[in-house]
Amino acid sequence: MRIAARPRAATAINQSFDPRVLGTIAMSGVGAAIWQRDVAPRLLKWLEELPTDHLPRLRERLRPKDAAAAVKAACLTARTPASPERDAFVVEVSDLVQVAAAQTGAVLVDLRLDSVFGQPCPKWHLDAVRARFLCTLRGAGTEFGPAGSDGDVTATHRVPLGCPAMFRGRDWPGEEVSGILHRSPPTENGQCRFLVVVDPVDPIGTC
Incomplete structure (x- = not known):
């Protein structure tokens, strides 16, 4: 009787000051990638001081070139x-x-x-998408780390404020499964996090 081999886990985490590092999640063995960058302090200060009811909210499927118009409309609504x-x-x-x-x-x-607000996703997980791009612009960054044999994370890291991270999801194609999990960070005193989330839409069924 032949026992099926367990899928290989992608556990590498690539980091660089070059935004193209995000694309390296397509490389064998890479479960996550972080673009190390600085955001204008003036913009971060403005977001931190903005009343939460005036923070724009948006959920929309769109072409990348239409993002600016959608964000501007969300600002007007808020x-x-x-x-x-x-x-x-x-x-x-x-x-x-x-x-x-x-x-x-x-x-x-x-x-x-x-x-x-709070910690809406406290459990370590993979998202039900091919890949997910996360960038926190206010509050604590996303926590991540390599998964142990029990499914828990063996070492916790946090994405710096303003730095985008790309994580493989459960629907990543191929034989590898991601060995890098992530979760919402704990927050205190009613702290508000504000983040940008981008999921690529697979071409199948979108025409």
Whole structure:
């Protein structure tokens, strides 16, 4: 009787100051990639001080080139005050969407702007998508780490504020499974996290 081999786990985490590092999750053995970068302190300060009811919220499937218009419309709906910082924010999110799409080859993406309170996803997990791009622009960054044999993470790391991370999901094609799990970080005193989430949409069934 032949025993089926267990799928190989992709446990490497690539990090670089080059945004193209996000595309390396397509390499064998890579479960996650982090783009190390600096965000304008003025923009981060503006987001931190913005009342939570004026933080834009968005869930929309769109072409990457339409992201700026969608984010601007979300700002208007949330009554986000007009300012140079709001304009910079629209450009920032649009640029993140362009990078996420380019590094995954996506023609369409699901874009979310989420305001998160508490710890909505406390368990270590893989998302039910091919890949997920996460960038926290306010509050604590996403926690991640390699999974042990019991399914728990053996060493916890946190994505720095403003740094995008790309994680393989459960629907990643091929034989490898991701050995890098992630979760929402614990928060205190009603802290609000604000993050950009981009999921590439597979071309099958989108035409």
